[in-house]
Ligand code: NZQ
């Protein structure tokens with residue numbers, strides 16, 4: 001195990017009707033003027049927004065609504081939000097939705113607290129984020145884990161770059177998680193979310209760090225529970241118990257716990273972000289489209305780690321490590337297929353991916369140096385992985 005720091009300050013309020021606590025939780029933070037950020041309207045149509053507004057009014061909190069965040073949210077929209085939130089005099093931001101609304105809310109909060117800094121400079125690290133205002137979340141989709149994570153991902157449309165920034169200032173002050181709210185999700189969104197949840201732990205689990213039994217066990221348990229729950233809610237979004245499991249997995253998979261004390265990889269995420277930046281495919285799609293090609297490419301670095309994964313997560317009994325490793329990748333791939341997720345670039349629904357596209361994305365992914373750690377992925381490696389995924 002390597003040295004680590006672990007800080008998850010997010011207060012979780014989990015269960016039925018939890019959204020009615022929004023007002024009192026904001027009041028606990030000392031907020032009086034709250035900027036509410038949401039997406040394309042699912043929260044309004046379901047009646048959730050009305051309940052949130054009543055909760056804030058009941059607590060004597062003034063608020064302003066800012067809707068229209070789209071999946072793969074963009075920087076320019078967060079900048080617009082920051083300007084409006086500043087004009088409103090916001091002292092807290094409340095996201096109602098999923099990763100896209102929450103990440104936009106994080107950007108707005110940083111923008112409000114740092115009027116002197118360009119938002120993209122905060123994302124590239126050129127202007128470190130030293131202060132912010134509190135963000136709360138009412139989560140409506142188990143997926144990105146932004147409700148507890150230290151990350152926020154925005155796309156700079158002018159540059160065509162999708163990038164995350166990691167800072168403790170990204171940790172939300174609270175997250176309200178009512179699994180019943182996710183029952184209105186379309187099945188494909190449930191699949192994208194379940195696969196993103198898995199990937200947050202897979203991207204931590206494939207590591208050469210040794211002597212880390214508790215973290216390994218957390219990760220293996222999370223993968224097992226999330227896969228079971230993901231399949232159940234895919235078949236029946238009204239399965240409250242399974243949705244509860246999946247929603248909690250969403251947060252724990254990305255709050256740091258499943259990779260504590262380990263060198264993290266996150267290569268598939270970095271390769272996937274290029275796909276979303278170029279083709280605007282949903283985040284979950286971008287991940288499963290490259291994962292198998294990535295896994296087959298990096299597995300020779302330490303087949304024993306993949307063999308352990310196969311045995312612990314899928315119960316594979318094959319004694320030979322190389323064969324067991326292969327079976328593990330096949331079983332994971334079969335799971336993605338079970339949820340109708342693509343396991344190659346052709347299944348993304350984005351049309352033809354040319355060798356020129358692949359070279360472009362490989363160059364972008366590795367522009368700041370190699371990505372990943374299980375095997376460091378340089379330009380030629382990224383090209384080989386995208387090419388293999390394109391032939392799958
Ligand atoms: O916009 P609305 O109308 O709300 O519809 C959304 C959206 O179309 C819909 N939806 C959400 N809850 C619903 C619902 N529809 C019906 N009923 C509900 N209860 O689902 C669609 C997707 O929403 P989105 O917020 O985009 O999903 P997700 O949570 O998967 O977030 C994806 C974004 O998060 C980033 C991704 O890259 C992507 O941009 N990520 C953020 C991370 C972080 N901050 O820690 C980590 C992740 O790795 C990821 O990169």
Ligand code: ZN
Nearest residue numbers: 144196199283
């Ligand atoms: Zn993700």
